[in-house]
Amino acid sequence: xxxxxxxxxxxxxxxxxxxxxxxxxxxxxxxxxxxxxxxxxxxxxxxxxxxxxxxxxxxxxxxxxxxxxxxxxxxxxxxxxxxxxxxxxxxxxxxxxxxxxxxxxx
Amino acid sequence: xxxxxxxxxxxxxxxxxxxxxxxxxxxxxxxxxxxxxxxxxxxxxxxxxxxxxxxxxxxxxxxxxxxxxxxxxxxxxxxxxxxxxxxxxxxxxxxxxxxxxxxxxxxxxxxxxxxxxxxxxxxxxxxxxxxxxxxxxxxxxxxxxxxxxxxxxxxxxxxxxxxxxxxxxxxxxxxxxxxxxxxxxxxxxxxxxxxxxxxxxxxxxxxxxxxxxxxxxxxxxxxxxxxxxxxxxxxxxxxxxxxxxxxxxxxxxxxxxxxxxxxxxxxxxxxxxxxxxxxxxxxxxxxxxxxxxxxxxxxxxxxxxxxxxxxxxxxxxxxxxxxxxxxxxxxxxxxxxxxxxxxxxxxxxxxxxxxxxxxxxxxxxxxxxxxxxxxxxxxxxxxxxxxxxxxxxxxxxxxxxxxxxxxxxxxxxxxxxxxxxxxxxxxxxxxxxxxxxxxxxxxxxxxxxxxxxxxxxxxxxxxxxxxxxxxxxxxxxxxxxxxxxxxxxxxxxxxxxxxxxxxxxxxxx
Numbered sequence: 001x002x003x004x005x006x007x008x009x010x011x012x013x014x015x016x017x018x019x020x021x022x023x024x025x026x027x028x029x030x031x032x033x034x035x036x037x038x039x040x041x042x043x044x045x046x047x048x049x050x051x052x053x054x055x056x057x058x059x060x061x062x063x064x065x066x067x068x069x070x071x072x073x074x075x076x077x078x079x080x081x082x083x084x085x086x087x088x089x090x091x092x093x094x095x096x097x098x099x100x101x102x103x104x105x106x
Numbered sequence: 107x108x109x110x111x112x113x114x115x116x117x118x119x120x121x122x123x124x125x126x127x128x129x130x131x132x133x134x135x136x137x138x139x140x141x142x143x144x145x146x147x148x149x150x151x152x153x154x155x156x157x158x159x160x161x162x163x164x165x166x167x168x169x170x171x172x173x174x175x176x177x178x179x180x181x182x183x184x185x186x187x188x189x190x191x192x193x194x195x196x197x198x199x200x201x202x203x204x205x206x207x208x209x210x211x212x213x214x215x216x217x218x219x220x221x222x223x224x225x226x227x228x229x230x231x232x233x234x235x236x237x238x239x240x241x242x243x244x245x246x247x248x249x250x251x252x253x254x255x256x257x258x259x260x261x262x263x264x265x266x267x268x269x270x271x272x273x274x275x276x277x278x279x280x281x282x283x284x285x286x287x288x289x290x291x292x293x294x295x296x297x298x299x300x301x302x303x304x305x306x307x308x309x310x311x312x313x314x315x316x317x318x319x320x321x322x323x324x325x326x327x328x329x330x331x332x333x334x335x336x337x338x339x340x341x342x343x344x345x346x347x348x349x350x351x352x353x354x355x356x357x358x359x360x361x362x363x364x365x366x367x368x369x370x371x372x373x374x375x376x377x378x379x380x381x382x383x384x385x386x387x388x389x390x391x392x393x394x395x396x397x398x399x400x401x402x403x404x405x406x407x408x409x410x411x412x413x414x415x416x417x418x419x420x421x422x423x424x425x426x427x428x429x430x431x432x433x434x435x436x437x438x439x440x441x442x443x444x445x446x447x448x449x450x451x452x453x454x455x456x457x458x459x460x461x462x463x464x465x466x467x468x469x470x471x472x473x474x475x476x477x478x479x480x481x482x483x484x485x486x487x488x489x490x491x492x493x494x495x496x497x498x499x500x501x502x503x504x505x506x507x508x509x510x511x512x513x514x515x516x517x518x519x520x521x522x523x524x525x526x527x528x529x530x531x532x533x534x535x536x537x538x539x540x541x542x543x544x545x546x547x548x549x550x551x552x553x554x555x556x557x558x559x560x561x562x563x564x565x566x567x568x569x570x571x572x573x574x575x576x577x578x579x580x581x582x583x584x585x586x587x588x589x590x591x592x593x594x595x596x597x598x599x600x601x602x603x604x605x606x607x608x609x610x611x612x613x614x615x
Contacts, residue, residue, distance in 0.1 A: 008299075015292055022285055031281055038288040042295050049299030063304045067247050071291060074254045078284055081258055085265050085276045092270040101274050104353045104420075 007048030014041035028086045028096040032079055039075050043068040114182040114190050117159065117198055118239055120151035125231035132224020142216065142580060145209040145227040149202055152238070156198040163192060186305045188242045196462060196609035197241035197376045204369045204469055205234045207588055211477045212361045213580035215484055219266070226266060230365060233259035237373035244384070246294045246304040249377060250287070253341065256373060257283045260366055264358040275357025282350040283340060290337020296330035306385040307614075314388040321392045331386060331393055335400070338381075341374035343367075344430045345403040352411075355423030360483055363419065364476030367426045368469040375433060375465060379458060383440060383615050390441040390451035398438040398542055404431030405549040412556050418479060419489050421556060422472075425515060428553060429468055435542050436461035436530040442537035453615045454537050455607070460529035462606035463599070467514075467522030470592035474511035477585040478504055481577045491560055496569020504575060505564050507589050512557040514592050517550050522595030522602075 014037060021034025050064020086096055093101070112119070127148055132141065159182065182190045209227060216223050236255030243249045261283065265276035298304055301312035313327065322328040339347035355363050382393060408428025415421040440457030444450040481504060482497070483489055498505040514521035527550060534543040595602055 004299075011295075015288075018288070019285070022281070028277060028281070032284075035281070035284045035288060038285070039291065042288065042291040045292070045295040046298065049295065053302050063247075064298060067250070067291075067294070067298070067304065070247055070251055074251065077258060078254070078280070081262060082277070082280050082284070085261070085273060085280060088265055088268065089270070089273040089277055092268075092273055098277075101277065103271055103274050104356050 001052075004048060004052045008045060011041045011045035011048070014038075014044065026097050026099055028089070028098055028101075029083075031098065032082045032086075036075060036079070039071055043071055046071075110182075111184055114159075114184045114188070116155040117152045117190075118235055118242075120155050121202075121231060121235040121238060124148035124151055125228045125235065128224055128228045128231060132228070135224075138223045139213075139217070141223050141227055142209045142213040145231065146206055148231070149206050149209075152198070153202050156195055156202065159190060160192070160195050163195070183244075186307065187245045187248050188239070189244045190242050192612035193376070193380070193609045194238075194242035196605060197372060198238050200372050200466060200469060201234050201237050201241075201369045204365060204372075204473060205230060207473055207477070207584040208361050208365045210580045210584040211364070211473075211480055214578050215359065215361055215480055215581075218484065222266070226263065229259040229263050230362070233263070233365075234369065237369050240373040241376035241380075243377065244306045244380065246298065246306075249381070250291065250294065253287060253290075253377070256370055257287070257341075260362070260370060263362045264354055264366075266359050266362065267357075271357040272359070273357075275354045278350050279354045286337045286340035286347060289333050293330040293333030293337060296326045297334070300324065300326035300330065306381065309385045310387065313386055316388075322389045327386075327389065331389070332396070334381070335393065335396060338374060338378050339400060341370065342378065342430050342434070343371065343427055344400050344434060345407040345427060346400075348404070348407065348427045348430075351427055352420045352423035355426070356417055356420045356489070360419065360476060360480040363422075364473055364480070367422070367476070368472055371426070371430065372465045372469065375437070375461060378437065379440075379461065379613070382437075383453070383458070383613060387441075387451060387453070387615055391443055391449055394438055394441040394451070397434055398539060401431045401434035401438055402542060402545055404428060404434060405546060406431075409549050409552045409556075412553070415556070416491055417489050418491050418494070418560065421491070421560075422475065422479075425553070425557075426472070428549060429472075429515070431549070432527065432530060432546055433461055433464050433468070435534050435539070435546055436464060438542065439530070439533035439537040439539055454533065455610050456529075456536060457533040458610045458613070459603070459606045460526065460533045462609055463529055463603055464523070464526035466602050466606075467526040467592070467595050470588055470595060471511050471514035471521065471523055473588040474507060474585060474592050475515065477581060477588060478508035478511065481581055481585070482508075482575060485575045485577075486571075491563055494560065494563050495567040496572075497564040497575075499569055500571075500573065501575040504585075507585060509561045509564065510589065511592060512561055514596075516554045516557050520596040521592055522599065523592075524596055525599045 018034045018038035022031050025031050046064040046068050090096055128145055131144055233256050236252045239252035243252055261276055261280040264279050265273050301309045303309055316324050322331055343351045405428050408424045412421050412424035436457050440454055441451050442454045444452040486493055514523050517523045517527040531543040531546055
């Protein structure tokens with residue numbers, strides 16, 4: 001079996017790429033995609049941790065997989081709402097570029 | 107599930123049921139003006155079930171006191187996922203109370219809205235369900251799901267005005283909320299990977315065994331707990347996770363923002379206390395200092411930036427950040443380092459008592475202010491402080507109530523927040539956080555400047571427009587109830603204080 005460390009490294013790298021995307025991307029839709037990447041990095045971490053716990057006496061009732069399923073479900077709801085708000089914003093301002101969404105600052 | 111499980115869940119089922127009921131009634135009802143009153147009436151269900159459970163817990167205690175059995179209150183635990191104890195019920199009452207007042211205060215405000223009135227109230231009730239669950243959750247999955255159940259309806263409500271400012275506020279709230287919940291989940295994943303469980307009770311045992319030379323005992327916990335603090339910091343609207351607060355406060359509908367600043371914040375404090383005091387208490391000295399730092403940053407940033415604001419709702423956004431700071435002082439004061447040479451954290455209940463008391467006092471004062479602002483802004487169609495001139499002539503009662511709530515937010519006696527601040531800072535001194543108490547007192551003095559400025563505009567500067575400001579009875583009722591609660595808590599704080607103490611006693615620290 002592949003060592004747990006590698007999964008955690010993969011998850012950490014994906015998470016940081018997602019975080020970078022949130023900060024660097026200008027389009028609101030791409031920001032939402034970057035958030036999805038962050039959530040999936042968490043899922044990898046959870047499932048790897050859960051499957052490596054088998055046989056260590058810590059393994060309990062698929063908890064890790066369960067959280068991952070919940071995360072996927074809630075993320076779907078979140079994206080639905082986010083796209084609705086982005087659509088609303090596009091109707092108001094005809095742009096989804098977050099640099100131009102600056103009516104309010106300081 | 108047994109019948110008892112349904113009984114334990116009944117306040118939450120009743121709250122979610124009320125939300126569904128409002129959606130159904132919205133379809134059938136020709137007069138949408140009745141919806142705020144129906145929402146108010148539908149809260150009887152969750153309120154009744156919470157009252158029954160409080161009485162039940164009281165009876166269980168008095169029965170146990172007679173025998174030799176363990177005399178503490180026995181919480182109604184549901185599969186290790188929820189713990190509906192006095193602590194959770196305390197927050198149930200606070201949240202139900204603020205939903206009731208917000209529903210009444212929205213009565214006039216909603217008339218401007220042509221569509222989606224039913225959805226507005228249903229979303230408030232769904233968010234309230236999430237907040238109530240958050241106060242009772244004792245397991246990571248439940249915490250995550252109820253946190254999202256609070257955030258998503260609040261994001262939808264923020265966009266309800268349908269204009270550019272409102273949708274800008276909504277997208278900022280949602281994106282920053284999603285990023286912070288991703289951070290929190292990553293922290294949870296690390297904690298889960300280390301402890302092998304999602305239940306706080308089991309996590310607490312594993313954390314107890316992990317104590318080493320490193321801060322937090324080990325790297326997984328170190329990163330995990332810090333990421334969880336970051337995730338919760340967003341909900342608390344504490345610095346440095348406060349970027350969304352002023353924008354959302356400026357853009358969203360006023361009653362919704364009042365609700366967000368009071369109930370959502372209370373629920374976030376409930377879960378922070380639950381997670382950190384029952385899950386990670388063995389490393390409390392390490393996160394205690396972090397919380398103290400966040401408290402100091404929130405107080406300073408909130409108060410300093412508020413000084414230069416010209417929009418009253420934006421000003422309240424910064425004011426709420428500073429109040430999150432004051433309340434976090436109480437959380438940090440819940441831990442003190444033990445007497446022995448092995449630095450063992452000791453639980454100081456007075457810190458958490460003061461947090462719970464502060465939350466109620468803040469709810470009363472802030473709701474009073476927001477209801478007054480709702481009435482004023484729907485009349486004068488502006489949120490600029492400079493447009494508040496001569497308010498004392500246009501409606502003296504409204505001006506006096508708003509002025510009282512502003513004085514309360516500074517912490518002037520005889521209002522609830524004066525007692526609450528005294529309580530919080532005493533607790534901080536007790537736990538050896540003298541520097542934090544001094545910083546808090548200085549910040550309270552600074553905050554007087556920008557609150558009193560609004561009072562000066564209302565009472566001293568003459569109005570350009572002499573038209574009277576009026577409102578229908580429902581918002582007035584909400585305003586009066588919140589206002590009298592605010593003053594009453596300053597004159598007779600005993601009842602809430604006792605309730606807070608018995609709530610904190612129920613925590614299995």
